[in-house]
Amino acid sequence: MKEWLSVTAQVQKHLDRGLDSASVSRRDFALFLYSNNYYRVSGYGRCFYDNSADRYVVGTTAQHLMDAYELDRRVRNLVLDGVGVVEPTLRSRVAYHVTQSIGGSDDYLAESFYVPAGSTPTEMDDRAYDRWHKEIANRTRVIDDFHAIQNRNEIFIQHHIKNGDPIPFWEAIEVISIGTFSRFLRALRDKKVLTPVAKSMNIEDEAKLLQAVQNIAFLRNIAAHHGRLWNRRFDGHVTLPQIALDVKRLYLHPKTPAAALTLLAGMVDQIEKSTNYSTSLLDLLHSDSSLIDGYYRPIL
Secondary structure, three states: OOOOOOHHHHHHHHHHOOOEOOOOOHHHHHHHHHHHOHHHHHHHHHHHEEOOOOEEOOOOEHHHHHHHHHHHHHHHHHHHHHHHHHHHHHHHHHHHHHHHHHOOOOHHHOHHHEOOOOOOOOOOOHHHHHHHHHHHHHHHHHHHHHHHHHHOOOHHHHHHHHHOOOOOHHHHOOOOOHHHHHHHHHHEOOHHHHHHHHHHOOOOOHHHHHHHHHHHHHHHHHHHOOOOOOOOOOOOOOOOOHHHHOOOOOOOOOOOHHHHHHHHHHHHHHHHOOOHHHHHHHHHHOOOOOOOHHHHOOOO
């Protein structure tokens, strides 16, 4: 079992692994660790390691580590600013077109509103069977999350509960998480209801819209929980609609932080009809040439 380490011991552990503290006082580096958590900072430190020796690459300084952390903190803050534009816009536009078809009813609670449709298939290969089960699980989770809304304390939710009325979708969509919102879009049986939303965002089709929302939800959750974006490899592909390609500055591999950040930049610009956001975000990514590869060519 790992033992608790004092801040002084944490500093020494970094120094024992070859970190050069000449450019930063031990007191300042200790305060940095105390304020930002040894574990979280270590994720950045590993990006400067010579993995064959489990030590920092010769010449790595405490200032390098602190600069990378500070850059990523500023990037995360800009991500949250951008998500603050994209997320409510998409929720509003989806709510508008979904309620255009179901009105104020609670049809969004019915299994028939989602995939998979019909009874259990009698014949399918293993791949199709796995997909069917995943669709069932996703649908169940979405409906359960919507049912859970009834326990929320928001006045506008309890107003409907007390009156015995269904909670309209345009209200329900305001209190579900962004993860549930993304799962809801994927679960929708009639994806054509999303066609005008995709068109309004200048995204080519519903499939790219769904993937973009999933990517933004993932990016948002990292930023909201102060996770590391710099030098972080992504497992899933980031969709790259034309609005993202229009603002990109370098080649974008679809499994990189840069791809997700450029996607967000393109979506915000499209909504705001301005290039101010993409300029600010991408200028920040490119502000330190020694750190830029962490977003475009991550290693961890």
